[in-house]
Amino acid sequence: ILNVEQSPQSLHVQEGDSTNFTCSFPSSNFYALHWYRWETAKSPEALFVMTLNGDEKKKGRISATLNTKEGYSYLYIKGSQPEDSATYLCAPNTNAGKSTFGDGTTLTVKP
Amino acid sequence: DAGVTQSPTHLIKTRGQQVTLRCSPKSGHDTVSWYQQALGQGPQFIFQYYEEEERQRGNFPDRFSGHQFPNYSSELNVNALLLGDSALYLCASSSWAHGGYTFGSGTRLTVV
Numbered sequence: 694i695l696n697v698e699q700s701p702q703s704l705h706v707q708e709g710d711s712t713n714f715t716c717s718f719p720s721s722n723f724y725a726l727h728w729y730r731w732e733t734a735k736s737p738e739a740l741f742v743m744t745l746n747g748d749e750k751k752k753g754r755i756s757a758t759l760n761t762k763e764g765y766s767y768l769y770i771k772g773s774q775p776e777d778s779a780t781y782l783c784a785p786n787t788n789a790g791k792s793t794f795g796d797g798t799t800l801t802v803k804p
Numbered sequence: 805d806a807g808v809t810q811s812p813t814h815l816i817k818t819r820g821q822q823v824t825l826r827c828s829p830k831s832g833h834d835t836v837s838w839y840q841q842a843l844g845q846g847p848q849f850i851f852q853y854y855e856e857e858e859r860q861r862g863n864f865p866d867r868f869s870g871h872q873f874p875n876y877s878s879e880l881n882v883n884a885l886l887l888g889d890s891a892l893y894l895c896a897s898s899s900w901a902h903g904g905y906t907f908g909s910g911t912r913l914t915v916v
Contacts, residue, residue, distance in 0.1 A: 699846075727904060736808075736894070736907040737847075782846055784905075792896075792905060794839070796846035 699783055699795035706773050707803050713769045714798040716783030720764035724786040728757055728768055731797065732779040740768075740781075773802040808897050808908035816914045817885050823913060825880040829897030830906045835859075836878035837905065838870060839894040847894055853878050854900050882913075890915045 698717045725744045729737040741750040746761040754771045780799045784792035809828045835854045839847035849862035853872035872878045896905035
């Protein structure tokens, strides 16, 4: 079983603040890492898929980096908005098929 | 939009009963994975089906079984329901070759 840790577990920020959170995973047998955003009462939505060490992906105000050698990925949100409030899940793969999810970081952005 | 569809959306069962949940994958996807999400936790992997076979399985008892049909749709069956089986059950489809999930909206199972 792959041990995936996300921190912090929850985060409360003010609108306009920038924030980041971490996903840690075993660095051996790495294949890919997925970030998902999960809003209340909706399905998890794919944000990024990252495969190469040093990968950086960006989507609007959200970006992510990947370090496969040390086994971590950071997700950054610049200038948080209330609509960014969600649980952010990371899911590394050790093979092409199965993802193992962390417990997520729940972000609350206060207006 | 041929996304992932799950049925039913909500279900209430009594302890000891059996339940079947259904999932139709996104068009073009051939792999279906099932996850259980208990309150306050991330999704826990139950099992994955590809080419009508169970390819991988998480740490769930044999009471949890599944099936994949030739059209790639899948069922999750749970026998002898326990109160602790109450959770959101998510189906995620993907391409076996490329990974990356598309999730359904889930089935909320309540065992009383």
